Amino acid sequence: MLTVAIVTLLFVPVLLDRDDFPLATYPMYARQRAEVVAITTAVGVDATGGEQRLGLGIIGQTDDPLIAVGELRAAVRVGEADRRCAEIARRVDDPSIVGVLVVTERHDVVDHVKSGDGFREREVHAECDVPGGQS
Amino acid sequence: MVAPAERLAAFRAIANGFATAYLVVRAPMFVDLGDRAAADFDPVGFLAWLDDPLPYWLVVTLLVAAIWAGAASALGWRYRITAPVFALTLLALTTLRSSWGQLLHFENLMALFAIVLAFSPAADAWSLDAHRGSRVPGPSARSGHPLVVASWIVVATYVIAGIAKLRYGGWGWIDGDTLRNHIASAAARLDLLGGIPAPFAELAVRSGDLLVVAAVLTMVVELGAPLALLDRRLRNAWVGATWLMHLGILATMAIGFPSPLFGVAFAPLFRLELGVDRIAGWIGRGTNRPVNEVISEQQGSRG
Numbered sequence: 001m002l003t004v005a006i007v008t009l010l011f012v013p014v015l016l017d018r019d020d021f022p023l024a025t026y027p028m029y030a031r032q033r034a035e036v037v038a039i040t041t042a043v044g045v046d047a048t049g050g051e052q053r054l055g056l057g058i059i060g061q062t063d064d065p066l067i068a069v070g071e072l073r074a075a076v077r078v079g080e081a082d083r084r085c086a087e088i089a090r091r092v093d094d095p096s097i098v099g100v101l102v103v104t105e106r107h108d109v110v111d112h113v114k115s116g117d118g119f120r121e122r123e124v125h126a127e128c129d130v131p132g133g134q135s
Numbered sequence: 136m137v138a139p140a141e142r143l144a145a146f147r148a149i150a151n152g153f154a155t156a157y158l159v160v161r162a163p164m165f166v167d168l169g170d171r172a173a174a175d176f177d178p179v180g181f182l183a184w185l186d187d188p189l190p191y192w193l194v195v196t197l198l199v200a201a202i203w204a205g206a207a208s209a210l211g212w213r214y215r216i217t218a219p220v221f222a223l224t225l226l227a228l229t230t231l232r233s234s235w236g237q238l239l240h241f242e243n244l245m246a247l248f249a250i251v252l253a254f255s256p257a258a259d260a261w262s263l264d265a266h267r268g269s270r271v272p273g274p275s276a277r278s279g280h281p282l283v284v285a286s287w288i289v290v291a292t293y294v295i296a297g298i299a300k301l302r303y304g305g306w307g308w309i310d311g312d313t314l315r316n317h318i319a320s321a322a323a324r325l326d327l328l329g330g331i332p333a334p335f336a337e338l339a340v341r342s343g344d345l346l347v348v349a350a351v352l353t354m355v356v357e358l359g360a361p362l363a364l365l366d367r368r369l370r371n372a373w374v375g376a377t378w379l380m381h382l383g384i385l386a387t388m389a390i391g392f393p394s395p396l397f398g399v400a401f402a403p404l405f406r407l408e409l410g411v412d413r414i415a416g417w418i419g420r421g422t423n424r425p426v427n428e429v430i431s432e433q434q435g436s437r438g
Contacts, residue, residue, distance in 0.1 A: 002280070002284070003280070003283055003284050003287055006284055006287070006288070007287050007288075007291055010287075010288065010291045010292070010295065011291070011295065013295075014295055014298060014299075017302075019238050020179055020180055020238070021179050021180040021229065021230050021233045021238060021239075021243065021246075022180065022226065022229070022230070022242075022243045022246040022247050022250075023243075024238070024240055024243055024295070025295060025298075025299050026240055026243075026292065026295050026296035026299050027299045027303055028240055028296075029300075029314075029317045030296075030299040030300040030302070030303040030304050030308070031303045031304055031313075032303075032304050032305070032307060032308065032313045033313055033316040033317050033320055034316065035316055035319070037316075037320050037323065037324075039323065039324055039327050041327050041328055053326075053327065053328070053329040054328075054329050055328070055329035055330070056328050056329060056330055058329075059328060059329070061167060061170075061171065062164070062167070063164065064164075064239070065324050065325055065328050065330060066237045066239065067235055067236075067237050067239075068328055069237075069324060069328070070235065070236040070237030071175045071235060071236055071237075073236075074175065074177075074236045075174075075175070080174060083174070087172070105327065107323055107327070109316065109319035109320045109322070109323040110315065110316065110319045110340055112319065112322075112323040112326070113318075113319045113322045113323060113332070113336055113337050113340045114337065114340060114341065118323065
């Protein structure tokens with residue numbers, strides 16, 4: 001009886017269609033996904049205007065890409081891209097990088113993996129200088 | 136189900152020991168949770184009532200307490216205290232990790248196993264508590280029931296994941312394109328975030344019809360999980376297939392689910408005490424009960 005009750009409890013998130021922790025609906029990779037995907041990220045800019053990809057530790061102070069992207073996307077959604085840009089800029093430890101852009105890029109991810117060329121378009125949400133950088 | 140106390144004890148040592156080791160290895164990540172911006176805090180689970188994130192000192196305190204209690208409970212020391220403390224602190228830390236705008240699903244089984252063990256007589260054998268004089272009880276439903284619950288938690292987890300794919304993705308999930316796009320998206324995201332994509336991501340994306348096979352097998356593994364409870368052959372087949380699925384996820388998406396990859400997720404499905412005794416025999420040390428006594432009791436309990 002207790003086992004039945006516990007197993008039933010596990011399915012409550014399914015009945016409510018509400019993901020949570022530790023009882024969950026485990027929806028990871030369940031939804032259909034298009035080939036063109038919007039990815040919010042941050043890029044570093046050097047003195048010549050060239051761009052460099054920043055690492056997860058710089059972008060999100062984490063080693064988990066889901067957390068880094070999730071936080072950045074949430075910041076953009078609530079209009080705090082400038083604040084997030086400044087935070088990221090403070091973490092930049094490469095002296096050649098003088099600025100940071102917070103962007104949402106649309107990529108054809110299949111083309112990106114196959115040929116490295118999946119970029120379609122970009123929207124810049126925030127632009128900020130790296131403290132102490134020589135722009 | 137009747138089971139020897141040693142089986143539940145082995146599960147205790149494996150599950151709580153693994154979770155403790157996980158906390159130690161991932162300690163820097165957990166400590167960083169006390170240093171994140173309050174604006175990013177989106178609490179879930181039993182932390183949902185919080186308005187502000189936990190202060191740094193509390194996160195560190197929880198982590199230290201969890202590691203101490205986890206090690207103690209794995210060894211079966213003052214189990215009636217350390218096991219619930221571990222379950223609570225582990226739940227707090229893993230819930231906190233999912234409270235930053237992105238629910239993660241890497242630690243659910245670890246937390247749920249710790250909760251089951253906290254309510255179980257898992258230190259009746261093979262524990263520091265048991266060494267202090269109490270007689271080890273014989274096989275009983277009292278030892279078996281927590282293993283039944285843990286086993287059902289494992290299979291239900293995978294069934295729920297399979298249901299999610301049908302619910303949110305529909306039957307089209309098994310045509311291979313969705314899986315291909317998820318693999319490609321994970322690789323592209325890592326690349327764009329300055330990470331290193333999975334070594335076999337490109338191969339998987341180019342593999343065409345093989346992804347259809349992978350998608351179908353994924354659904355079979357997930358929705359077919361309850362078959363593992365029917366008999367040993369089905370259990371072994373399902374565990375092997377599920378482990379390979381997780382290996383494939385790691386190799387193509389650079390996403391690792393620690394508990395299944397290290398086999399801990401499947402532990403409650405097996406007669407662990409036989410494996411422990413076999414290993415103890417190999418290294419030339421005994422357990423506190425002879426192997427033949429344990430086996431005889433099991434044979435007796437099966438009638």
